[in-house]
Amino acid sequence: MDLSDAQESRVDATVQFARARLSPGAREREAAGAFDRKVWDEAAQFGLAGLPLPEAWGGSGLDAVDTMLVVEALGKSCDDGGLVFSLCAHMFASAVPLWRSGATDLHERYLRDIAAGRLICANGTTEPEAGSDIHAMKTSAVRDGDGYVLDGTKCFITNAPVADIFLVYAVTNPGKKMFGISAFLVERATPGLRVTAEHAKSGLRTSPWGTIYLDRCRVPAGARVGPEGAGAALFSESMVWERGCLFAYYVGAMGRSLEQCVAHARSRTQFGHRIGAFQSVSNRIVDMKMRLEVARLLLYRAGELHRAGKRCDEAVALSKLWISEAAVQSGLDAVQLFGGSGVAMDTGVDALLRDAVPARIFSGTSEMQRAIIARMLGIH
Numbered sequence: 001m002d003l004s005d006a007q008e009s010r011v012d013a014t015v016q017f018a019r020a021r022l023s024p025g026a027r028e029r030e031a032a033g034a035f036d037r038k039v040w041d042e043a044a045q046f047g048l049a050g051l052p053l054p055e056a057w058g059g060s061g062l063d064a065v066d067t068m069l070v071v072e073a074l075g076k077s078c079d080d081g082g083l084v085f086s087l088c089a090h091m092f093a094s095a096v097p098l099w100r101s102g103a104t105d106l107h108e109r110y111l112r113d114i115a116a117g118r119l120i121c122a123n124g125t126t127e128p129e130a131g132s133d134i135h136a137m138k139t140s141a142v143r144d145g146d147g148y149v150l151d152g153t154k155c156f157i158t159n160a161p162v163a164d165i166f167l168v169y170a171v172t173n174p175g176k177k178m179f180g181i182s183a184f185l186v187e188r189a190t191p192g193l194r195v196t197a198e199h200a201k202s203g204l205r206t207s208p209w210g211t212i213y214l215d216r217c218r219v220p221a222g223a224r225v226g227p228e229g230a231g232a233a234l235f236s237e238s239m240v241w242e243r244g245c246l247f248a249y250y251v252g253a254m255g256r257s258l259e260q261c262v263a264h265a266r267s268r269t270q271f272g273h274r275i276g277a278f279q280s281v282s283n284r285i286v287d288m289k290m291r292l293e294v295a296r297l298l299l300y301r302a303g304e305l306h307r308a309g310k311r312c313d314e315a316v317a318l319s320k321l322w323i324s325e326a327a328v329q330s331g332l333d334a335v336q337l338f339g340g341s342g343v344a345m346d347t348g349v350d351a352l353l354r355d356a357v358p359a360r361i362f363s364g365t366s367e368m369q370r371a372i373i374a375r376m377l378g379i380h
Helices: 005-022 026-032 037-046 064-077 081-100 104-115 174-180 231-246 248-267 279-307 313-343 351-360 366-376
Strands: 121-124 140-144 147-158 165-171 181-187 193-197 209-220
Touching: 005 037, 005 064, 026 081, 037 081, 064 081, 064 231, 064 248, 064 279, 081 104, 081 121, 081 147, 081 165, 081 231, 081 248, 081 351, 121 147, 140 165, 147 165, 147 181, 165 209, 165 231, 174 181, 181 209, 181 231, 231 248, 231 279, 231 313, 248 279, 248 313, 248 351, 279 313, 313 351, 313 366
Parallel strands: 121 165
Antiparallel strands: 140 147, 147 209, 165 181, 193 209
16 A cells, blocks of 8 residues: 555654664563563653544544554564553553543543553453353443442453553443443552453563452442443444454564565575575465465455444454464464574564464454354355
8 A cells, every 4th residue: 555655754653663662672571471661651652552542632643544554563663562462452442442432521531641651551351251252241330329339350351460440341231231231440449459460471471461350349430431331332343443453463563574584585595595496485485475465455454444434344354364364374384484493482483473373362253253254244
């Protein structure tokens, strides 16, 4: 796609900043599985914590396409995939639904600090018995006078150990199914809220995750995000942003991995020839190139539909499904092409694979994306 001067400038600035300020020390942080608040703060000061949020609230006011371009640039240039993942979870799964809810009082209280990254957000949706099936959630919010009392457990919650505020989805009216779910902002210091860290992950290691326990956790009625019963709608809209814009990171990472593999195929010799001369090697790299180009086409097609205000459920599902599966396969190909050095952490060759495996699960599994596409085709 042809970029405007403003888009080119934004992408170039992001690449230069990520290489200079976010990538140094990334391998050490990844090996330790450590989230670095100082690096987060630098990224936030650059504007990476509020890309789609309106300028009036301190964000960059970018639409879906421009947000994708910045996140793809991070995939190309930032060695710290976990940091990018945490930033995206903060923006798309938490800040976007708050912004889109129309809850003006909450905007005034929180949105500027969220856009500036001074407050870190976590989205509390997944439960032990309700992963893909959001409507099976057990966490409840019972009205009690001028507030609500929340009870339940949320697991695998990105940013939970470091979050200042949680966007928690809970059932307010069990009889109404999808119209019986509401969303609430819960501050970390709220009595009855407890957070524990989850076990270390194999990929996206610098992005912390944890479990949220809500035990008679009382919040004021003003902490409700949007009208009662609007939670499912807010969640669905945030998923359009998350499944679309977050996965631009993997498009950038696939592009970087392809460049590594091309350079290796040109320079590495075996049996007296550069390995790129062997058809088994060149075919593998061509397949990586094809996956990347299809991924980019699907990604920006979804972004353009969203920008135009058109329905994009199917396009986003197709994009998310293809990119997550393609990134895993290209990650496997990269490791195979590099041989033994492909599994040495200090080379970074295996980073795409390790970070891409969970992409087939979070933001809706590959199976769920196929179900969405099948429903849009009218066969479910």
